[in-house]
Amino acid sequence: RRQIDWMKTTRMAVVISEEQGEMEKFRKWDLDITPHRQLIKQGFETQDGKRIDIDMAFKKEEHPFRIAIVCAMWLTGFDVPSLATLYLDKPLKAHTLMQAIARANRVNEGKNNGLIVDYCGILKNLRIALATFAGHKGDNGGRTQPGVDPVKPADDELLLDLKKAIIMVRRYLETCNFRLVDILEKTGFERNKLIDNAKEIINRNDETRKRFEIMAREVFKKFKACINIKSASKYREQYDAINIIYNRLQIDREQADITDIIRQLHAVVDAAIEIPQNQTADPDNKLYDISKIDFEQLRREFERCPNKNTTVANLKDAIEKRLDRMIQQNPLRTDFQEHxxxxxxxxxxxxxxATIEKTFEELMRFVNGLDYETRRTVREGLDEENLALFDLLVKPGLSKKDIERIKKVAKDLLEHLKADKLILDNWREKEATRDSIKIEIHNCLYNDDTGLPESYNEDEISQKTDIVFAHIFRLYNTANPEVYEVA
Structure with a gap:
């Protein structure tokens, strides 16, 4: 599913040099070059409404622009290490040919090799180019090993690499008393149960999971390198078995949700959560209040859970996603990260x-602490944005009156900055704008009428100015950062 989504989001673009009279030239072929030329000049629009040049977009692995149709521009001298495949239907020779094939030959993390797909028969020109620029003599011997064709795909070598990678995964699982071949032999519910068993073994701890994922990605990389080798099909079933285990682990991570985890332990819900008499339980659609859970009952239920390792791993993934967002929103929550x-x-x-039950209970109590922190917005009467600024401004030993004033300062300061300063494009890249915002923060905090209470001296105000500016600079590329949007 992720692969299909990846393919659907992929963008393509024509990248050619501009020439005089090109509109009329292409019109003769019933082609309109205008939208293509606009894209080349203006680039792609990003989610924040800005634009990114097409060359920068193509170099960014996370950008959906993944297929470029080129003529001469970009064919030589354009360095994109992540480029893995080059399709050639244009006759090239000598230095130009060597430069072109080098586009796919760059080393990059996760890239096993480059693939050149030849549609126009450049093999002879390639042998000549290699003889000229790389010291090879092709089929005629010379500086290469006897009988070795420098442009012949090393099929046997690639297949051997794939075989070794698969064997490593199989042996690793066998050391954990799991046979990969069992997944190949079973179907339906039996197969799903085996996949769950594999996940449980792999999720024994972070190290065992990380080790499997690294080895699995190596298999995927080697299999991709063999994609044009027919005999690689004999490894397809083992590849698929490894892939389905890996994908199930990733799906668990992506969909990790604390409420769903508790729902999966559904036997405990009625006993562990008190539902007011005037409310009706909806087992299919409700958010559980962690603070109302009977942890002793939850622990006993977890003891009967057949997939303890996977449950804990999923709970950790859910906590990490939530904790990461909370710390992004408020940098003073690092004590939760340490805990x-x-x-x-x-x-x-x-x-x-056997003590995994203790870990599960500790994680659930930790979630309870996160819930309590999240509800602090209600207790303080502030949203997450204003609460973060309030926490940065407050200091120990303040009176209730001073605390209420600081809440107002946090609200007013943020509202003022968002209305006047943070709406400016690329403000973080301009020194004058950065200085202007920092001065504005200091002036607001120092002002007798709108600033911090009298209990703050000048040094403290200067210190708070630096802290608040650092927070604004870190998060507010725009006036409304995504991190504060309702999840």
Whole structure:
């Protein structure tokens, strides 16, 4: 599914040099060059309404512009390390040919090799070019090993690499008492159960999961390198088995949700959560209030769970996503990160897996703490944006009156900056604008009428100015950062 979505989002573009009279030239062929020329000149529009040049977009691996149709422009001298495949239907020779094939020959993380797909028969020209520029003599011997064709695909070598990568995964799973071949032999519910068993073994701790994922990605990389080799099909079933386990792990990570995890332990819900008499339980669609869970009952239910490792792994993934967002919103929440890392460190170093129930309970109590922190917006009467600024401005020992004033300062300051300063395009890239915003922050905090209480001295105001500016600079590329949007 992810592969299909990736293909559907892929963008293509024609990239050619501009020439005089090109509109009339292409019109003779019933082609309109105008939209293509506009794209080349203006680039792609980004989500924030800005634009990115097509060359920069093509170099960014995360950008959907992945297929470029070129003539001469970009064919030589355009460096894109992530480029893996080059389709040639234009006769090239000598230095130009060597430059062109070098586009797909750059080393990049996760890239096994480059692939040149020849549609016009350049093999002879390539041998000549190699003899001239690389010291090869092709089929005639010379500086290469006898009988070795420098342009012949190393099929046997690529297949051997694939075989070794698959064997590594199989042996790793066998050391955990799981046979990959079992997935190939079973179908339906039996196969799904085996996949769940594989996930449970792999999720024993962070290290075991990371090790499997690294080895699996190596298999995918080697298989992709063999995509044009017919005999690679004999490894397809083993590749598919590894791929389905890997994908299930990624789906778990992407869909990790604390509410769903509790729902999966549905047997505990009625006993662990008190539902007011005037409310009706909706088991298919409700958010559970963690603070109302009976942790002792939840622990006993977890003891009966057949997939403890996977449940804990999914819970960790859900916590990490939530914690990452909370810390992005408010940098003073790092103590939660430290507490979480301590739990995970103990979990990964634990040799007696019987104590996994203790880890699960600690994680659930940690989630309870996150919930309490999230509800602080209600207790303080501030949204997440204003609460973050309030936390940065407040200091110990303040009176209730001063605290209320700082809440107002946080609201007014943020509202003023968003209305007047943060709406400017690319303000972080302009020194004058950055200085202007920092001065504005200082003036607002120093002002007798709208600024911080009298209990703050000048040094403290200067310090708070620096802290607030750093926070604004980090998050506010626009007046409305995505991190504060309702999830």
């Amino acid at each position: 979480y890392e301590k739990i995970v460190t103990e979990y990964n170093s634990e040799k007696d897996r």
